[in-house]
Amino acid sequence: MDMFMEYVWAFIIGGLLCAVGQVLIDLTKLTPARILTSYVVAGVILGAIGVYEPLIELAGGGATVPLTGFGNLLAKGVREAVDENGLLGAFMGGFTSAAVGVSAAIFFGLIAALIFKPGTKINENP
Amino acid sequence: MAIREGKTFRYSNASIMSYASVVGKTESEGPYGDEFDEVIEDNKGGAETFEQAEGLFQQKALQRAMDKTALTADKMDLIFAGDLLNQCTGSSYGLKDFYIPFLGIFGACSTFAQGLLLAGAMVNAGYVDNAAAVTSSHFSSAERQFRFPLNYGGVRTPTAQWTATAAGAAIVAATQKPPFIRAATVGKIEDMGISDLNNMGAAMAGAAYDTILRHFRHMGTGVDSYDLIITGDLGQVGSDMLYELFKRDGIDIEKRHKDCGLLLYDREKQDVHAGGSGCGCSAAMMCGHFLKHVENGDLKRILYAATGALMSPTMVQQGGNIPGISHAVEICYK
């Protein structure tokens, strides 16, 4: 049953984070790039003030998969690096913790761009 | 500041001797799909990139327009051509192999009317025996230049319009057969304070209103003088705005109004939001549909007021507005 609730929370929290993004798009006309950026920065702030870790404990993937989770990861990496290396850590931790995500995006992006042909958008009614 | 009224040109000796349209797959699935001269199913027609493909659309449109006459490229005197891409890429690369004297023009989506108006003027003045107006737009090349990469999952708002993948070409000469170009009014740049990139219709409606109204005044006509008043690509939002603006003057334009952006696609079945747009949109609708009906006399007198959003992505990012423009061309059976 615990396992089941884990998935329910992941769905609810993850879905809510996306729904908030949709509200921002519909009401404020924020461009998608701005929303991505705001989410990551918001994640850094939420991670810094310590609200994000409890959310991850509750929702797991529901909190780590949205980009706020990526921001939290940056904050966490910086915190650990500062603990270990002092002020220099502020300049180390972010990239260290973001390494896998960014490297994967670059590498898989390159491979996908090499393999696939550029194509147009398909026009269909939602 | 005194408002400059501008002039309406009268033409006595200019008719559209030939016209042709080429469209992409989505456009061919719209309500007027059967009326276009050629459909390029994969939207590329064998070209390697979308920019090259847009050139190909123009090339094919002009070739088809010439094929309907005895004219060949070496007998053509002049081309006015334009598109949405930087440096009028589609026109200059697409039409270069014809080796016809060429003037590139830009009026955003109003370019086809601008081309007709200029071609008519040159023919009417006797400088040339014939002149072509050619324009195109391509969804994929426009999207790449103005918005996001094609396979990016960014969301479009309901007021956004869909750039048509289409081209139209019309050859104007002094032949004495319809459709005749009888008059034209050059639009003024109207900045209505709209800055939403996804709401071009609203940015252009004011310009259409101003140009149509001036055309009426100079010609001594009104809505009822015309069988149809055809705007370029105001889309749903822009058309509604146009009705509202005319309603303030107590004029009902809706009964005679058609908008090419609302006609090109089936908005129920195709996900084009507020309608079609782009230099190719009204060019294809005019060359594919309306000119035919003026030629055979179903339509006696139409006013074609193409509309363009003179949008610079740089200026909009710097906080600027989107100015609009609209040129009107009166096309008649007699």
Next chain:
Amino acid sequence: MNISNEEYGEIAKRVSPPSAMTKTIPMAFLIGGGICVLGEALLNMYAALGFSQDNSAALTSMTLIFLSALFTGLKLYDRIAQHAGAGTLVPITGFANSVVSPALDFKTEGFVLGLGAKMFTIAGPVLVYGISASIIYGIIYYIVKLF
């Protein structure tokens, strides 16, 4: 023109249809939530395979990014996004899509100045502001720790 920009703007606002929020928000919730559930399942799978918690999280991100790259290449990601809106934008897959789509799109302008240079046209700001925010946080954290 016989109308002020203010009055004109009001008409524009009146006739512009709002987003169909009763449809867009539930769709974003469902599809976004679905992607997170997939993430949760991957986390559990990697944990069951014996990876540490941190490594499971990293592998989950990698897998989701791989899937997003694949779906973008197959021209499916933007089709799903038409329905999902923010549901496919906010998850890490949206970040990956924003990296992969320009790389694919600008391949026609060459491998270096096209694909390579344009890869981060959309995702660039995410890194600029995300990393900068984390550095500022690091400095503040360091100063607070001194006392």
